[in-house]
Amino acid sequence: MIVEPFAADPAFPGLALAGDPDAMRSLFAEHLRPVGETPYEISGCKLFRVRYRKGARCVLQYSLDLHDPVTGAEHTQWVTGVMYASGKAKRKWEKLRKSAPEVPAADPAFEPVSFLPELGMLVEVFPYDRRLPGLPLLMAGPSPEIRAPLLADFGGNWRMTGWHAELVRYRSELGATVGISLCATESATGRTERRRFYAKAYHDDAGEVTSRVLETLKEAAGASETAFVVEGAVAYLDGPRVLLQREVPGATLRDRLLRDEDAEAALRLTAGALAELHTSGVEVPRLHPLQREVVVLERTGRLLRWARPDLAARIDGTVGAVVSELEEVPPAPTHRDLKLDHVLLRDGRAGLIDLDGFAGADPLIDAAGVMAHLRGLPLHFPGFDGTRGEDFERTFAHEYFGRVPEGWRDGLPVHYAGAVLKMAVGFFRRREAGWPAKIEALLHTARDSLAGRIW
Structure with a gap:
């Protein structure tokens, strides 16, 4: 190796x-x-x-x-x-x-x-983590404090007859997500039902904030039958800092694209749902102003310089150009960590998950992020046709920018460059095969975007 x-x-x-x-x-x-x-x-x-x-x-x-x-x-x-x-x-x-x-x-x-x-x-x-007190509890099996609110979500009087938990994601000292499949039988009728939930362990009280976000977005989506869907929280457990959530059903946008399963329709649906979220005016729990985005990009630059010190001058120049061209805009409801597997498509609607970063921010953080990941599909899946990824980008951009205020598109080149830099650092953090070359290629893409050669 x-x-x-x-x-x-x-x-x-x-x-x-x-x-x-x-x-x-x-x-x-x-x-x-x-x-x-x-x-x-x-x-x-x-x-x-x-x-x-x-x-x-x-x-x-x-x-x-x-x-x-x-x-x-x-x-x-x-x-x-x-x-x-x-x-x-x-x-x-x-x-x-x-x-x-x-x-x-x-x-x-x-x-x-x-x-x-x-x-x-x-x-x-693992599963010990000094900053995630709820993680051992989730991995230990159906403890009463986890089982009780999940059974209560069925409504009425139910008893558990089956339990399966599997780790979905773990970032040490930051957070973990566990998928839970719960089978229960209704006492009065003997009817059996299986439901799937997700439990997230947090290192701070962010789960409580996310719980309120989920309820706000679910109410907004239900009130006006929006193209986006958000499932509400089941419960937030303050002691272990664990958020229990219902599953959002559907196929991920990434899987639909990799199978080329009516890809254009999937992209148009996602773009429309995202535009609807961004222009919804829904209440946000916090703001992510320009200066905080600058901090994110500067931290990205520092990590890229450590990963590729031979490219330090080009990295500094690119990050500096992005930071200098960003402008403060009126904040809009923004996911802030929208990847292709954070969108689940079903019955003509787009479900959104992983909303821990949801805030009032520049909505192009979301749109540019999705587009960068579309172009980046061949880097994640080497057999994927790169020209197809670029086609996907154009389809998404046409639909999204046709549904939002006209001036928003002016900020795309700089936000796209920033999104590409964030994607580049992810390859290093995950130590994915070929990460040094991928960083260099994405740095070139970011510079092309700033120069107007992409958008």
């Missing part, structure tokens, strides 16, 4: 080692403390996500391949390594090993926290 090295940072002298999966496999095997009778062997290690703040903190997520030499069984264990400047990791480890609770699990492989002295790295073993 080809391992792209990290750029050097004097605050983290062990960073190169932390980015070497083979070396990390050996260190984890030496320092992770086993639990129980099963002597798991670590047969493989993969680094799959990185967050980094220069000179301060680095968070690395790894997946470990575990082998049971007794039964031959194999499974995957996620671990998170956190590195701080100035020896803070060891102090945190010493505190956590005294206070970390016992983590419920069917067959825990290792103790929840460890320390790698060679790297000054604090290690957290």
